[in-house]
Amino acid sequence: MDILIVLPxxxxxxxxxxxxxxxxxxxIHRFLNVVGAVLLLIASxxxxxxxxxxxxxxxxxxxxxxxxxxxxxxxxxxxxxxxxAGLTAVVGAVYSLGSMDQARERFGYYPLxxxxxxxxxxxxxxxDIFNLYVWFExxxxxxxxxxxxxxxRAQLEGSIKYVTLNLLSSALFLSAVGILYGAVGTLNMxxxxxxxxxxxxxGIVLTLAMLFLVAFGIKAAIFPLFAWxxxxxxxxxxxxxxxFAGLLTKVGVYSLIRVFSLLFVQNITLTHGxxxxxxxxxxxxxxxxxxxxxxxxxxxxxxSISQIGYMIMGLGLFxxxxxxxxxxxxxxxxxxxxNLFLVSGIVHRLRGxxxxxxxxxxxxxxxxxAILFLISAFSLAGFPPLFGFWxxxxxxxxxxxxxxxxxxxxxxxVGLLTAFSMAKIWAEAFWKKAPTPAQPNTxxxxxxxxxxxxxxxxxxxxxxxxxxxxxLMVDAANQLAxxxxxxxxxxxxxxxxx
Amino acid sequence: MYSLILATxxxxxxxxxxxxxxxxxxxxxxxxxxxxxxxLVVGAAFTLYAAVYGVSxxxxxxxxxxxxxxxxxxxxALVSGLLAFFQGLPLMTGLWYPQPLPVIGKVxxxxxxxxxxxxxxxxxxxxxxxxxxxxxxx
Amino acid sequence: MEFIWAIxxxxxxxxxxxxxxxxxxxxxxxxxxxxxxxxxxxxxIVSNLTRGNPPLVPPGATAPIAPYADPLPQALILTAIVIGxxxxxxxxxxxxxxxxxxxxxxxxxLRTTER
Numbered sequence: 001m002d003i004l005i006v007l008p009x010x011x012x013x014x015x016x017x018x019x020x021x022x023x024x025x026x027x028i029h030r031f032l033n034v035v036g037a038v039l040l041l042i043a044s045x046x047x048x049x050x051x052x053x054x055x056x057x058x059x060x061x062x063x064x065x066x067x068x069x070x071x072x073x074x075x076x077x078x079x080x081x082x083x084x085a086g087l088t089a090v091v092g093a094v095y096s097l098g099s100m101d102q103a104r105e106r107f108g109y110y111p112l113x114x115x116x117x118x119x120x121x122x123x124x125x126x127x128d129i130f131n132l133y134v135w136f137e138x139x140x141x142x143x144x145x146x147x148x149x150x151x152x153r154a155q156l157e158g159s160i161k162y163v164t165l166n167l168l169s170s171a172l173f174l175s176a177v178g179i180l181y182g183a184v185g186t187l188n189m190x191x192x193x194x195x196x197x198x199x200x201x202x203g204i205v206l207t208l209a210m211l212f213l214v215a216f217g218i219k220a221a222i223f224p225l226f227a228w229x230x231x232x233x234x235x236x237x238x239x240x241x242x243x244f245a246g247l248l249t250k251v252g253v254y255s256l257i258r259v260f261s262l263l264f265v266q267n268i269t270l271t272h273g274x275x276x277x278x279x280x281x282x283x284x285x286x287x288x289x290x291x292x293x294x295x296x297x298x299x300x301x302x303x304s305i306s307q308i309g310y311m312i313m314g315l316g317l318f319x320x321x322x323x324x325x326x327x328x329x330x331x332x333x334x335x336x337x338x339n340l341f342l343v344s345g346i347v348h349r350l351r352g353x354x355x356x357x358x359x360x361x362x363x364x365x366x367x368x369x370a371i372l373f374l375i376s377a378f379s380l381a382g383f384p385p386l387f388g389f390w391x392x393x394x395x396x397x398x399x400x401x402x403x404x405x406x407x408x409x410x411x412x413x414v415g416l417l418t419a420f421s422m423a424k425i426w427a428e429a430f431w432k433k434a435p436t437p438a439q440p441n442t443x444x445x446x447x448x449x450x451x452x453x454x455x456x457x458x459x460x461x462x463x464x465x466x467x468x469x470x471x472l473m474v475d476a477a478n479q480l481a482x483x484x485x486x487x488x489x490x491x492x493x494x495x496x497x498x
Numbered sequence: 499m500y501s502l503i504l505a506t507x508x509x510x511x512x513x514x515x516x517x518x519x520x521x522x523x524x525x526x527x528x529x530x531x532x533x534x535x536x537x538l539v540v541g542a543a544f545t546l547y548a549a550v551y552g553v554s555x556x557x558x559x560x561x562x563x564x565x566x567x568x569x570x571x572x573x574x575a576l577v578s579g580l581l582a583f584f585q586g587l588p589l590m591t592g593l594w595y596p597q598p599l600p601v602i603g604k605v606x607x608x609x610x611x612x613x614x615x616x617x618x619x620x621x622x623x624x625x626x627x628x629x630x631x632x633x634x635x636x
Numbered sequence: 637m638e639f640i641w642a643i644x645x646x647x648x649x650x651x652x653x654x655x656x657x658x659x660x661x662x663x664x665x666x667x668x669x670x671x672x673x674x675x676x677x678x679x680x681i682v683s684n685l686t687r688g689n690p691p692l693v694p695p696g697a698t699a700p701i702a703p704y705a706d707p708l709p710q711a712l713i714l715t716a717i718v719i720g721x722x723x724x725x726x727x728x729x730x731x732x733x734x735x736x737x738x739x740x741x742x743x744x745x746l747r748t749t750e751r
Contacts, residue, residue: 002583002588002589003583003589006589010576010580013572013576014576017569017572017573020565020566020568020569021566021570021573023563023565023566023569059588059589060588061588061589061590062588062590062591063582063587063591063592108565130712130715134715137719137723140723141722141723141726144723144730145726148730151733153737153738153748154748154749156730156734156737157734157738157746157748159730159734160661160730160731160734160746161746161749163727163730164656164664164668167671167723167727168656168668168671170723171652171668171671171672171674171675174672174675174676174716175674175675175678175679177679178675178678178679178682178683178709179678179682181679181682181683181708181709181712182682182683182684185683234749497588528692534718622722626729630729
């Protein structure tokens with residue numbers, strides 16, 4: 001039980017060490033890349049299964065008891081996020097086999113990828129807020145290199161913006177951690193949850209809440225802090241874009257949900273009300289930005305922002321159904337948004353461009369690809385009976401139950417606009433007659449198509465068999481809404497030490 | 499630019515710096531020092547060497563590919579953390595050999611972890627330095 | 637004493653933010669570095685400055701000799717410095733490559749990724 005929590009960190013770590021040891025062997029890198037990702041997925045599923053059956057898991061690193069040592073905690077929410085990370089790893093690993101160029105593979109693309117997954121899983125599992133900062137830096141620095149790797153002009157430009165704003169966010173995060181320690185004298189999240197509720201200094205607590213909101217808000221790309229995302233996410237190779245859009249911003253969303261459900265619940269009307277307003281603005285600005293774009297990947301990047309709004313909306317409503325909807329939406333968005341990015345990569349292979357005006361004819365030449373795209377696009381817009389429909393339904397229903405009619409209406413309207421811009425991609429890239437003939441490059445295309453098919457099957461399957469997932473999400477949301485199980489798990493892990 | 503004075507001084511300084519770095523590494527557990535500063539001192543020594551004799555000479559003097567040094571360092575750190583797990587204790591618990599060794603003092607997994615950090619820092623500083631010097635030399 | 641430090645830290649934050657908003661990419665690096673220092677100093681000051689003994693239990697005793705310094709902020713800052721060192725080294729290399737690729741030290745030139 002103890003090792004299960006740390007395995008999702010240890011597996012990618014060991015994978016990248018072995019890759020570093022045989023640096024010049026590209027074939028070994030490619031092989032280990034898939035093995036490491038599959039092992040990560042298996043470990044994450046075992047962890048989720050164990051958490052679902054035995055309750056929250058916690059362990060104390062280095063045999064030091066709780067407020068002093070670093071806790072690793074896996075509640076259902078963390079475990080679900082780790083499973084999402086494992087799924088992303090497998091999909092990204094297989095797709096990279098087909099799409100990554102040799103130069104990047106030689107410069108350590110695969111070890112970097114796995115180092116990033118180590119950071120991501122660490123961020124999901126840690127129970128100590130300073131340790132969260134450290135994991136953030138681990139995943140950030142790997143993502144910086146992944147984004148700049150290859151050194152094309154657009155990439156360097158995107159990286160500068162990405163790096164600058166993320167470092168600003170890290171500095172704010174660090175400052176907030178410092179003030180938090182000064183005010184409360186502990187950094188263990190379970191301990192913080194108890195101490196903060198006893199602290200009678202609403203001014204400092206509110207300041208801290210806002211600092212964390214801005215710091216994580218930049219990383220999650222919420223309104224008005226998202227400018228770096230559409231300026232950078234489309235510049236690296238498509239496998240990297242897909243992993244970033246699918247998973248990296250979710251680490252910010254995860255941290256927001258964790259901090260605003262465990263620590264800052266003293267003044268819900270103010271903090272969560274503000275989050276709800278930001279959620280609405282994020283949805284609307286993101287989708288309007290997407291409507292104005294004419295490049296496949298940039299449309300998708302702007303859509304990511306609008307979808308982040310839905311997840312934050314679940315947090316802002318802060319009812320159990322809303323939190324469950326938010327977690328479900330995170331799952332849905334990772335699957336679907338990754339899939340759409342991956343499809344854009346295949347279209348680029350077939351037509352040689354990402355600009356919508358240069359594309360066309362894909363439906364005529366490759367109808368199967370057009371159908372794969374449509375399923376994901378419909379799911380993103382929230383058409384029944386796909387994955388996205390249920391996620392959106394939960395959120396809208398939660399909005400209506402909480403009598404926040406404006407946000408519920410916004411969510412529906414944004415769904416409509418999403419469908420509109422997906423229709424634009426469909427008409428431009430798949431339906432219309434192509435302006436120029438293209439030479440499709442089909443080398444290793446199988447590696448690129450297989451993950452797309454897999455993700456599409458998940459989209460359909462979760463849409464058809466929703467009940468078990470729904471129950472899981474509700475359980476996870478109950479653990480978030482009532483953190484006593486989380487706190488008790490950390491305490492009993494400390495008591496069990498020898 | 500080659501300077502005779504700097505070159506002669508470097509010859510004397512580098513062995514001293516390397517010995518000092520190992521001293522820092524070993525005393526690091528209970529007193530000021532440790533793997534990180536030790537590694538930085540080695541990094542400084544190689545930067546000095548590269549400044550005097552050029553990057554390619556420094557790369558030869560380092561013998562190993564810096565990436566490999568990083569990898570071995572990470573591996574050592576990972577093993578030092580896992581040893582406790584194989585004893586049935588939580589990950590990264592400090593295990594100590596009961597008898598202090600002559601000169602070095604008490605030996606345990608924290609020292610092993612520090613050795614890992616030491617190697618990682620050497621590898622990373624060497625990589626950074628070689629990258630920056632190469633950009634300069636283009 | 638804390639009052640003076642509060643002003644110093646505030647000035648560091650202000651200088652860092654100001655530098656980040658300049659057009660030159662070199663100044664952005666300096667700004668990020670200043671923000672990092674400001675955050676580190678903030679942790680140090682916010683968690684009470686004490687001149688005390690090392691927080692180690694002497695042989696034969698059961699508690700460290702009071703007044704002892706809180707070791708945690710120092711550990712946090714040390715970690716943050718190490719991370720900052722790595723991140724800054726990477727940032728400098730990245731910005732240098734970008735400078736060589738664009739031939740300009742002006743953020744306003746970097747517009748091709750957001751038409």
